[in-house]
Amino acid sequence: MTVGLVIVSHSSKIAEGVIELAAQMAPNVRIAAAGGTSDSPSRIGTSLEKVQSALEEAEQGDGVVVLTDLGSAVMTAEMTLEFLPPDTRSRIRLPQAALVEGAVAAAVQAESGGTVDEVASAAERAVVSI
Amino acid sequence: MTVGLVIVSHSSKIAEGVIELAAQMAPNVRIAAAGGTSDSPSRIGTSLEKVQSALEEAEQGDGVVVLTDLGSAVMTAEMTLEFLPPDTRSRIRLPQAALVEGAVAAAVQAESGGTVDEVASAAERAVVSI
Amino acid sequence: MALTAQWAEAWIRECSQVLTEHRTALIELDRAIGDADHGENMQRGFAAVVAKLDAGGQETPGAVFKLTAMTLMSTVGGAAGPLYGTAFLRAATALGDAAEIDPAAVVGFLTAARDGVVARGKAEPGDKTMIDAWTPAVEAAGTAQSAGASAVEVLEAAANAAQAGALATEPLIARKGRASYLGERSAGHRDPGAQSSALILQAAADTAGRQQ
Amino acid sequence: MALTAQWAEAWIRECSQVLTEHRTALIELDRAIGDADHGENMQRGFAAVVAKLDAGGQETPGAVFKLTAMTLMSTVGGAAGPLYGTAFLRAATALGDAAEIDPAAVVGFLTAARDGVVARGKAEPGDKTMIDAWTPAVEAAGTAQSAGASAVEVLEAAANAAQAGALATEPLIARKGRASYLGERSAGHRDPGAQSSALILQAAADTAGRQQ
Numbered sequence: 001m002t003v004g005l006v007i008v009s010h011s012s013k014i015a016e017g018v019i020e021l022a023a024q025m026a027p028n029v030r031i032a033a034a035g036g037t038s039d040s041p042s043r044i045g046t047s048l049e050k051v052q053s054a055l056e057e058a059e060q061g062d063g064v065v066v067l068t069d070l071g072s073a074v075m076t077a078e079m080t081l082e083f084l085p086p087d088t089r090s091r092i093r094l095p096q097a098a099l100v101e102g103a104v105a106a107a108v109q110a111e112s113g114g115t116v117d118e119v120a121s122a123a124e125r126a127v128v129s130i
Numbered sequence: 131m132t133v134g135l136v137i138v139s140h141s142s143k144i145a146e147g148v149i150e151l152a153a154q155m156a157p158n159v160r161i162a163a164a165g166g167t168s169d170s171p172s173r174i175g176t177s178l179e180k181v182q183s184a185l186e187e188a189e190q191g192d193g194v195v196v197l198t199d200l201g202s203a204v205m206t207a208e209m210t211l212e213f214l215p216p217d218t219r220s221r222i223r224l225p226q227a228a229l230v231e232g233a234v235a236a237a238v239q240a241e242s243g244g245t246v247d248e249v250a251s252a253a254e255r256a257v258v259s260i
Numbered sequence: 261m262a263l264t265a266q267w268a269e270a271w272i273r274e275c276s277q278v279l280t281e282h283r284t285a286l287i288e289l290d291r292a293i294g295d296a297d298h299g300e301n302m303q304r305g306f307a308a309v310v311a312k313l314d315a316g317g318q319e320t321p322g323a324v325f326k327l328t329a330m331t332l333m334s335t336v337g338g339a340a341g342p343l344y345g346t347a348f349l350r351a352a353t354a355l356g357d358a359a360e361i362d363p364a365a366v367v368g369f370l371t372a373a374r375d376g377v378v379a380r381g382k383a384e385p386g387d388k389t390m391i392d393a394w395t396p397a398v399e400a401a402g403t404a405q406s407a408g409a410s411a412v413e414v415l416e417a418a419a420n421a422a423q424a425g426a427l428a429t430e431p432l433i434a435r436k437g438r439a440s441y442l443g444e445r446s447a448g449h450r451d452p453g454a455q456s457s458a459l460i461l462q463a464a465a466d467t468a469g470r471q472q
Numbered sequence: 473m474a475l476t477a478q479w480a481e482a483w484i485r486e487c488s489q490v491l492t493e494h495r496t497a498l499i500e501l502d503r504a505i506g507d508a509d510h511g512e513n514m515q516r517g518f519a520a521v522v523a524k525l526d527a528g529g530q531e532t533p534g535a536v537f538k539l540t541a542m543t544l545m546s547t548v549g550g551a552a553g554p555l556y557g558t559a560f561l562r563a564a565t566a567l568g569d570a571a572e573i574d575p576a577a578v579v580g581f582l583t584a585a586r587d588g589v590v591a592r593g594k595a596e597p598g599d600k601t602m603i604d605a606w607t608p609a610v611e612a613a614g615t616a617q618s619a620g621a622s623a624v625e626v627l628e629a630a631a632n633a634a635q636a637g638a639l640a641t642e643p644l645i646a647r648k649g650r651a652s653y654l655g656e657r658s659a660g661h662r663d664p665g666a667q668s669s670a671l672i673l674q675a676a677a678d679t680a681g682r683q684q
């Protein structure tokens with residue numbers, strides 16, 4: 001098992017693209033998308049519901065690192081965490097990171113067995129591309 | 131006219147998603163995608179050809195700011211610039227910026243008439259999301 | 261007359277109607293300093309709440325607000341989703357399972373709502389956000405209630421102050437949210453979230469007035 | 473016998489064949505410390521060059537290398553595209569429109585190619601990149617040529633040094649490219665680009681040897 005990732009983006013294309021990019025270097029990491037709103041057709045935006053189900057999808061017991069694009073995605077993610085039971089929540093990190101660059105760095109760190117704190121700090125350190 | 135943007139990503143989904151996100155706040159800015167390889171179906175990667183045609187699409191005379199995801203996208207972009215005539219090249223900037231966050235900030239700056247240097251530095255300052 | 265679950269439901273339905281009427285105006289405000297979706301976001305969010313209210317079952321004002329909160333969080337799509345979601349959730353918590361809301365409780369739930377927006381968005385007064393409508397609204401509500409105003413009068417005071425607060429965002433430079441990308445160029449435009457907050461509080465006062 | 477455009481073309485065709493044979497091996501090297509596409513990238517890139525060579529028209533070694541460069545840049549897809557693209561472009565420039573390549577010119581174009589990779593990727597020796605194959609190759613080529621070796625012997629010296637250099641990347645920690653994301657965990661694996669560089673230089677020596 002590894003730490004999982006959730007990619008919260010206003011755009012479902014960005015979320016899917018980040019996953020295909022990060023998965024290349026981290027085939028064993030569970031990375032779940034929460035992109036766009038939950039109505040259909042999906043608009044540009046974020047949704048509590050989508051973040052909740054992405055968190056469930058990504059969590060395997062070792063924790064989840066959530067990466068976000070714009071500020072309102074951060075607020076949606078923070079809100080989602082408040083609804084979680086304390087022990088689930090204690091295994092989730094919400095680093096201040098650049099979305100694409102942070103996701104790739106975090107995925108690599110998770111792939112090699114990093115803890116949730118190590119994965120989160122790998123994301124934070126990846127401010128621009130390598 | 132405004133400064134244009136080119137989004138170079140290994141993933142065509144990321145490039146398209148960044149454009150839909152940035153265009154929301156900058157409907158008058160020309161933003162061109164160079165995502166994935168140029169063979170079909172497009173693989174994950176970058177291509178000189180795609181960057182070249184995106185540069186042509188984005189340039190309206192006021193310059194272009196090129197945003198990239200991983201390091202090999204930076205190399206592809208730098209190489210593309212070397213093939214341009216000096217005066218075209220002098221109007222292009224390749225800031226060290228986070229892709230999604232930088233693109234949104236750059237698009238807003240371009241929308242309000244920023245110069246190519248102002249747009250590039252807006253991208254560089256947007257290290258994480260607002 | 262104290263305010264009941266019936267009022268709370270009428271308020272939310274009125275919000276849906278008013279925000280539909282102001283959809284275009286809010287979009288235009290957001291186009292100037294944002295991404296031109298605030299009107300759409302708010303209309304969709306409150307329409308979704310109304311659809312849930314139609315199913316019935318909310319016995320207290322707190323229950324109405326909790327349903328409103330949870331629905332807005334998943335349906336608005338923009339920053340307004342978590343912000344108004346948190347506001348209504350905190351309002352619901354402040355009211356607990358009380359069946360009626362007296363003037364002091366009006367001030368209490370408005371204060372809780374405002375504090376929720378601050379906790380979620382970390383904006384300060386003057387940052388050109390919806391806080392600049394909510395903060396004067398809460399203050400005016402408190403002043404009115406101290407002076408012995410009725411629940412309706414407290415809501416009217418809040419609504420008037422919120423609208424004045426929304427107008428007063430025009431010269432400000434945004435320091436939170438999308439508009440902050442614009443820096444100084446955000447000055448000269450009214451904040452869309454401050455305006456929708458004023459509309460929502462006006463709907464509260466109007467529906468309360470009608471029930472008296 | 474000096475090397476000609478015919479040799480240059482034979483070399484590139486041989487690269488395509490060798491890289492196809494080593495496609496899986498290069499993918500496995502890249503899977504360990506990268507994104508598992510280096511074999512695919514190289515195979516596609518050189519296959520695209522061969523398709524262009526089939527159309528004919530390259531009269532000099534420089535022209536063959538320029539076509540190779542331009543095609544690799546647009547078809548490889550990964551970091552190897554701009555890196556090998558720049559290498560072959562600089563090699564083409566170094567050769568100009570010379571019809572024949574003597575031993576000194578072999579050293580010249582190999583040096584130019586290596587310098588191109590450094591200019592493009594800014595890696596230093598020891599960073600666990602293809603530079604760690606190219607740099608010893610260029611040095612060995614120079615030493616052989618100074619000692620009076622033939623063009624074939626110069627290429628053989630380069631190829632042997634490149635393969636040794638590729639092997640020597642195994643204990644290194646990557647400091648450039650994707651593998652640098654892995655930090656210390658990149659140690660213990662051979663760099664895929666260094667290995668493909670060794671294969672490419674071996675193909676140069678082999679085709680030159682056959683033409684003698």
Ligand SMILES: Nc1ncnc2c1ncn2[C@@H]1O[C@H](COP(=O)(O)OP(=O)(O)O)[C@@H](O)[C@H]1O
Binds near residue numbers: 295301337339438
């Ligand atoms: N951090 C924040 N604190 C308080 N209010 C905020 C914050 N960020 C945004 N807002 C409010 O949200 C409004 C924009 O809402 P909306 O258009 O729905 O969101 P988005 O910017 O995601 O499109 C702004 O006008 C502002 O009032």
Ligand SMILES: Nc1ncnc2c1ncn2[C@@H]1O[C@H](COP(=O)(O)OP(=O)(O)O)[C@@H](O)[C@H]1O
Binds near residue numbers: 510513589595603649
């Ligand atoms: N900055 C650099 N300088 C020199 N060589 C590099 C650099 N970055 C990557 N490489 C080389 O490229 C190889 C990877 O090529 P490839 O798999 O095609 O690219 P990508 O990493 O984009 O998938 C590495 O093994 C390394 O030898």
Ligand SMILES: [Mg+2]
Binds near residue numbers: 290296298338
């Ligand atoms: Mg908006």
Ligand SMILES: [Mg+2]
Binds near residue numbers: 297337
């Ligand atoms: Mg929005």
Ligand SMILES: [Mg+2]
Binds near residue numbers: 506509510550
């Ligand atoms: Mg690779």
Ligand SMILES: [Mg+2]
Binds near residue numbers: 174509551
């Ligand atoms: Mg690759």
